Amino acid sequence: MGTPLPRDPIADARLNWERHGWSDVAAPMAAITAIMRTQQILLGRIEAVLKPFGLTFARYELLALLSFARSGALPMNKASALLQVHPTSVTNAVDRLQEAGLVIRSPHPTDGRTTLIELTSDGRALAKRATAVLNSEVFGQSGFGDQDVDQLIRILGTFRRNAGDFSG
Amino acid sequence: MGTPLPRDPIADARLNWERHGWSDVAAPMAAITAIMRTQQILLGRIEAVLKPFGLTFARYELLALLSFARSGALPMNKASALLQVHPTSVTNAVDRLQEAGLVIRSPHPTDGRTTLIELTSDGRALAKRATAVLNSEVFGQSGFGDQDVDQLIRILGTFRRNAGDFSG
């Protein structure tokens, strides 16, 4: 990982696609592969920033989501839907956050099937500190130009809507 | 996952960021979060297509990379660099591909430290079939417009170069 490659591997893959007669899908292949790689780079940066807090991105996302809920609590199925991850992933994250004393599980007042995740004061404080560093170290230095940020939001927003993420 | 959300959770997160006084980084936060989510959606589609072949995306990428090498063989460290993943991830993928009879390990002729990964004829055939389906089912139906594909390639290409992926 340390040393940059002499050539862009994704551009090379695109050339290979074209050479094999798949020119019609070479460009979207390159775009999709670039998204995969960009995600990998960004996730690496985020995890590096969160590590000193004892957080992973998955746990941070849950903590941040709870901190924006008015009551500081959410049902697990709601968290799963909003974070768009499998329910078992939420179970996993809550287990670890609970061990760390950042959230607690509490029964839903009216629905016996549902478990509420509730932020502790420690959890709320940690979410705040982690967000501040994430803002300054990652989001504030994304490396994307302002116009490109707008383009990404537009393009990926359309894609996500078409993929069935949301109906708005 | 099944039902679309009534609202875009990323747009909501952006509003939350702005409400908390982080307007200066709200847009890049939204763009980065959208990249993470888009990657998740695309990976899901790809894995669904590859599953009938007994392949995962990681294994497919390795297979495809080998199929483009003239000799059909590559040193593991080379594969790790080109795929931009950790060497242990390549070891893992090769283990499983080898069990499936799709690749074999062979010693490097001059460097005793190095192991070559070599495509078997089964591996080459499977890579070809999987690529065909991936092209028609995923890359050919990406949901991105032609202009958006070009924008993505440009924006993410710049990002990756600045991140140190390649020097070209």
Added chain:
DNA sequence: TCCAAACCCTTGGATGTCCTAGTATATTGC
């Protein structure tokens, strides 16, 4: 009223990714 279907969460299993450490082989410098 009551049982079947739907829903919620958890457990167990399979994969992939990374990190750290360890073993083996090459290369470099004295």
Added chain:
DNA sequence: GCAATATACTAGGACATCCAAGGGTTTGGA
């Protein structure tokens, strides 16, 4: 020529993600 350093791969561990299955709770139709 030999020791020190660098490189290549593998083993073990921590996490996260998904799927399939299981047990408890609600809901809704007969």
